[in-house]
Amino acid sequence: xxxxxxxAVRSLVGLSLCLxxxxxxxxxxxxxxxxxxxxxxxxxxxxxxxILSQIGTRKDGPFSQQMLQSDQQALLRLGAFSDVRxxxxxxxxGRMIVYFDVAELxxxxxxxxxxxxxxxxxxxxxKITELKRGTPLNPHRxxxxxxxxxxxxxxxxxxxxxxxxxxxxxxxxxxVVFDITEGPEVKVRDTKFNGHGQWVSDARLRNQLxxxxxxxxxxxxxxxxxxxxDVRILTDYFRTLGYLDARxxxxxxxxxxxxxxxxxxxxxxxxxxxxxxxxFQGNKVYNEEKxxxxxxxxxxxxxxxxxxxxxxxxxxxxxxxxxHRILVRAxxxxxxxxxxxxxxxxxxxxxxxxxxxxxxxxNTRTEDRIVLxxxxxxxxxxxxxxxxxxxxxxxxxxxxxEMNAETGVRPTVEVRDLDSPSEFKxxxxxxxxxxxxxxxxxMAVNSDAxxxxxxxxxxxNFNIFRVPRSLDDLLSGNAFxxxxxxxxxxxxxxxxFQRYTVSFREPHLLDSPVSLMLNGYxxxxxxxxxxxxxxxxxxxxxxxxxxxxxxxxTFRVEGVNVFDVSPFAPPDIVxxxxxxxxxxxxxxxxxxxxxxxxxxxxxSVFQAxxxxxxxxxxxxxxxxEFTKFWNTWSRRDGSGxxxxxxxxxAYFAGDNTPVYERYYGGGFRSLxxxxxxxxxxxxxxxxxxxxxxLLNTLExxxxxxxxxxxxxxxxxxxxTVERKFNITDYRVTAGFGFRLVTPLTGPVPIAIDFxxxxxxxxxxxxxxxxxxxxxxx
Numbered sequence: 074x075x076x077x078x079x080x081a082v083r084s085l086v087g088l089s090l091c092l093x094x095x096x097x098x099x100x101x102x103x104x105x106x107x108x109x110x111x112x113x114x115x116x117x118x119x120x121x122x123x124i125l126s127q128i129g130t131r132k133d134g135p136f137s138q139q140m141l142q143s144d145q146q147a148l149l150r151l152g153a154f155s156d157v158r159x160x161x162x163x164x165x166x167g168r169m170i171v172y173f174d175v176a177e178l179x180x181x182x183x184x185x186x187x188x189x190x191x192x193x194x195x196x197x198x199x200k201i202t203e204l205k206r207g208t209p210l211n212p213h214r215x216x217x218x219x220x221x222x223x224x225x226x227x228x229x230x231x232x233x234x235x236x237x238x239x240x241x242x243x244x245x246x247x248x249v250v251f252d253i254t255e256g257p258e259v260k261v262r263d264t265k266f267n268g269h270g271q272w273v274s275d276a277r278l279r280n281q282l283x284x285x286x287x288x289x290x291x292x293x294x295x296x297x298x299x300x301x302x303d304v305r306i307l308t309d310y311f312r313t314l315g316y317l318d319a320r321x322x323x324x325x326x327x328x329x330x331x332x333x334x335x336x337x338x339x340x341x342x343x344x345x346x347x348x349x350x351x352x353f354q355g356n357k358v359y360n361e362e363k364x365x366x367x368x369x370x371x372x373x374x375x376x377x378x379x380x381x382x383x384x385x386x387x388x389x390x391x392x393x394x395x396x397h398r399i400l401v402r403a404x405x406x407x408x409x410x411x412x413x414x415x416x417x418x419x420x421x422x423x424x425x426x427x428x429x430x431x432x433x434x435x436n437t438r439t440e441d442r443i444v445l446x447x448x449x450x451x452x453x454x455x456x457x458x459x460x461x462x463x464x465x466x467x468x469x470x471x472x473x474x475e476m477n478a479e480t481g482v483r484p485t486v487e488v489r490d491l492d493s494p495s496e497f498k499x500x501x502x503x504x505x506x507x508x509x510x511x512x513x514x515x516m517a518v519n520s521d522a523x524x525x526x527x528x529x530x531x532x533x534n535f536n537i538f539r540v541p542r543s544l545d546d547l548l549s550g551n552a553f554x555x556x557x558x559x560x561x562x563x564x565x566x567x568x569x570f571q572r573y574t575v576s577f578r579e580p581h582l583l584d585s586p587v588s589l590m591l592n593g594y595x596x597x598x599x600x601x602x603x604x605x606x607x608x609x610x611x612x613x614x615x616x617x618x619x620x621x622x623x624x625x626x627t628f629r630v631e632g633v634n635v636f637d638v639s640p641f642a643p644p645d646i647v648x649x650x651x652x653x654x655x656x657x658x659x660x661x662x663x664x665x666x667x668x669x670x671x672x673x674x675x676x677s678v679f680q681a682x683x684x685x686x687x688x689x690x691x692x693x694x695x696x697x698e699f700t701k702f703w704n705t706w707s708r709r710d711g712s713g714x715x716x717x718x719x720x721x722x723a724y725f726a727g728d729n730t731p732v733y734e735r736y737y738g739g740g741f742r743s744l745x746x747x748x749x750x751x752x753x754x755x756x757x758x759x760x761x762x763x764x765x766x767l768l769n770t771l772e773x774x775x776x777x778x779x780x781x782x783x784x785x786x787x788x789x790x791x792x793t794v795e796r797k798f799n800i801t802d803y804r805v806t807a808g809f810g811f812r813l814v815t816p817l818t819g820p821v822p823i824a825i826d827f828x829x830x831x832x833x834x835x836x837x838x839x840x841x842x843x844x845x846x847x848x849x850x
Contacts, residue, residue: 106136109168115175118209119153124173127151136169144173153178153209155244178209180247188239189253193225201225204249215241215249222251230294232259233331257332259295260287268340269311272709276779281310284336295334304338311342314709315376317407317414318343346376349413355420358397364418367391376414379711381405388418393458396425398491426456429497435504438550439473439534443557444502446581447471448486456498461486468504471557473534475505509534509554519845521740521749525567535560537577557581572596588615600750602646602759604637605733609655621666627659627684635733643756649731659684659694667702671820674704674714686734692727694734713776720770725798728764735762738794738804741843743768745790746806746828751838753794758836767800768792774812784812790828802834808841818846 110132113124128144130137141159148157156176161169185206187198199205202218219236226234233256241249263286266278279286282303287293304321311319324337351370353361368384385401392399400421407414428451433444447467449460468474468484475482482505489499515527536556546552553560559578565571574594582589590613597606609631617623635650661682667673677700684694700720707714724736737760738744738752753760772788791805810826824845833839 107168108132108134108136109164109166109170111171111173113173113175116177118177118181119151119175124148124175128173130171136171141171148173148175152211152214155211178211179244180210182206182208182210182241182247182249184248184250186248186250187222187253188250189255190251192229192231192255192258198222198251210241210244210246210249212242212244212246218249219251222253226253226255228296228298230258230260230296231256232295232297233257257330259331260290260333261285261293261295261336262287262328262333263335265335265337266340267337268342270342274779277708277710277712278307278310278338280779281306287333300336307338307340310710311340313378315345315347316342317346317376318409344412346407346412346414348372348374348376349408349411349415352415352417353420354417355422357422358392358395364388368418370416381416385418388420390459392420392422393460396455396457398423398426398456398458426498427496428452428454428456429495429499431500431502433502433504436506438506438555439504439557440536440555442584443471443473443555444468444504446584448500448502450500456488461488464502468502471533473507473509473557475507517846519741520840520843523567523569525565525570528564530562532560534558535577570596570598582614586616589613590615602639602642602732602761603635603650606634606636608632621664622662623665624662625660627657627661629655629657629659631655631657633731633733639759641757642759643761645756645761646732646759649733653689653731655689655734656687657684657694658687672716673702673718674716675702677701690729690731690734692730692734694724694726694730696722696724698722712781713779714781715776716774718770718772718774720768720772722766722768724766726764730764732762735764736766736794737762738766738768738792739838739840741824741826741845743790744792744804744806744828745788745808745810745826745843746830746839746841747804747833748838748840751840752792752804752834754796755834755836761796763794763796765796765798766792766794782814784822786810786812786826788826788828803832804830804834804837805832806830 108130111125111128111130113121116124127147129140129147130144141161145157145159148154154175155178158174160172160174162172164170182204183206185199185202185204187193187195190198201221204215204218215238219238223234223236226236235254235256237252237254239250239252240246261284264279264282264284266275269278283299283306284296284303285293300323304323307321308319311321318341320341320343322339324339326335326337328334348370349372351365351368351372353364356364367387370380370384381403385403388401389399402419404417404419405414406417430452431445431448431450433441436444448464449467450456450464464486465484468486469476474484477483484502484504487501487503489501491498509532511529511531511533513527513529513531515529516525517527518524532554534554534556535558536554537558537560539551539553539555541547541552557580559576559580561574561576561578563572563574563576565573572594573596574592576593577591579589581587590611592611592613593609594611595606595608597604599605609629611627611629613625613627615623615625632652632654634652635646638646638650659682661680663678663680665678666676667678668675679699681697682695686692686694698721700718703717705715705717726735736753737750739747740749740751743749744752750760753763755761769791770788772786774784774786777783777785787807787809789805789807791803793800793803795801806828808826808828810824812822812824814820814822826843827841828843829841830837830839
């Protein structure tokens with residue numbers, strides 16, 4: 074038995090040895106040569122280790138003639154050698170010894186000077202040239218550096234700059250000296266356009282350009298590469314709108330001293346093409362009739378590339394929501410003599426797939442669940458492809474991850490192994506954490522509340538449960554962060570109005586679709602009739618029901634103090650003086666289909682609410698508001714939209730409502746042409762507020778400038794504030810105003826209105842001018 078075991082062991086050892094030898098024989102094919110050694114020669118200043126680190130040929134690695142040529146070029150690019158040669162020698166065992174014979178440059182750079190550089194710092198120029206003291210002096214590299222400096226000056230608008238290599242052009246030099254003549258900064262004095270139709274203004278074309286005009290010597294650098302890009306942009310602009318044969322060429326008119334230039338863009342529009350046939354190819358899941366119902370492109374309409382691209386996205390989304398990944402390419406076949414384009418949507422359909430594993434990369438601070446709930450895709454479900462794009466947008470909208478258009482950094486959602494036969498596709502989410510804390514100082518002034526300041530501390534990625542467990546948590550910035558919540562402290566001291574608030578928002582309470590908002594606040598306000606301050610807290614829960622509808626419930630508790638009551642105040646005000654306690658329970662439902670929150674052009678907003686208040690006084694409050702927007706006209710390229718808006722709002726309150734909870738009219742966003750709280754039922758010349766208010770506004774907004782930053786508005790406001798649910802004094806005002814968007818005030822425009830009462834009540838207080846201006850940083 075023992076003999077048999079020994080025989081078995083010997084057999085296993087022998088078999089293993091045979092397999093090992095066979096593996097070595099397979100690994101080293103008969104025709105392959107390996108490198109015995111790599112030996113640099115001739116180097117005195119450059120260490121051997123540095124040379125070896127730059128080449129791909131390695132000791133005991135495979136020998137490759139192609140690799141040797143690549144290594145030779147890599148060493149020459151170092152700029153440390155005037156010549157590099159490669160030779161080989163076969164060793165006794167048949168392997169190859171490789172020699173790199175290098176000829177070092179004779180001198181090192183002892184000094185670098187940029188003579189004549191006045192508008193660029195030496196450190197900036199050093200980054201351009203990449204020259205450093207103590208490195209080998211390479212005449213060819215120095216000449217190239219001079220060219221790079223000159224190119225940089227031209228890119229900065231100094232077209233006539235010249236750079237001469239005063240020293241450093243000979244191998245025996247030890248200094249590199251650049252003689253720089255900067256020349257004048259060439260300014261663009263004007264940009265003009267010739268040959269385009271009257272349907273587009275010079276100002277609108279100028280708004281497309283990257284090149285800007287100089288104003289009082291400020292800005293307007295002339296950069297030739299930028300003009301080349303402007304030519305491409307203008308050409309695309311005309312071709313997108315149907316002028317498929319459009320051509321653009323620039324002409325330069327120089328000033329006498331060549332320090333200024335006028336650029337004339339000569340435009341050949343050609344004819345505007347119309348759509349001939351609209352065709353579909355490759356579609357199997359949906360027939361042509363169904364696809365034609367989806368797209369907006371129609372035969373006979375003016376060609377518009379934007380419409381075609383939007384239609385391609387609609388088709389992609391229709392397939393994608395049903396789980397089909399498709400490729401849609403719009404092919405265009407034009408007939409120049411007829412000015413007609415046949416548009417064919419070529420569709421490559423794919424089979425539905427399911428979500429595999431989901432991996433999140435880069436969320437070093439933010440919890441996985443915050444990303445997953447915005448992704449909305451879970452393992453095993455049918456992969457709805459449009460949700461990939463929607464998820465990327467939702468992650469961006471969180472404003473807690475890096476978004477940089479210049480570097481291309483943004484949240485991305487990638488589907489892996491698209492070409493694999495597996496039904497399940499893994500999803501990888503890439504995000505990069507960014508700074509989410511904000512400290513903001515601001516100022517606002519308006520005709521209703523006077524001048525006020527603003528100090529805000531805000532954290533957009535707050536986590537109330539991540540308490541610091543160590544000093545490192547505090548220093549690293551991870552404490553109280555990463556939960557996707559928002560925490561805000563705000564102070565608004567002012568001349569007539571002051572407010573101080575602390576708020577907390579959880580957008581997904583317990584990872585559900587329900588949001589939670591908690592507020593604590595104190596504010597004080599002075600009126601003609603009395604002064605008022607409030608301290609309170611508020612809790613709100615809300616839910617987005619679908620794309621447009623939402624609902625919310627709110628509970629508030631407030632302590633109100635009415636003081637400094639006017640000696641002429643009627644009982645309505647006197648009886649509500651002093652301190653009181655309010656407990657309010659409010660429910661609201663709303664619908665919002667606006668295309669923009671800041672400047673809507675289409676859609677509508679509706680909100681209805683009811684609140685029952687208990688405490689010192691018991692009363693109900695209710696409101697209904699509706700606003701509709703219409704885009705009545707726009708330029709051919711979609712800009713310059715004229716907007717008509719109509720707003721109606723009705724408010725009611727119970728009989729026992731205190732004076733500080735009643736309704737008042739007048740002022741900005743109310744009845745313009747009257748002062749703030751200048752409309753209402755008056756007693757002894759003092760406004761006591763109403764239990765019923767009805768407001769109606771009709772406004773028309775027209776952009777004046779080609780960049781859509783300045784608007785003129787005309788309006789008619791009407792309405793009333795009554796003591797009871799009736800209408801006795803219906804006011805009407807008309808007026809005009811301006812809206813100006815500036816970088817200083819951010820996206821919210823400066824608003825200035827002039828209102829003129831046409832019909833008013835007996836005691837109403839008139840105020841023609843109303844305005845709002847806000848600044849923040």
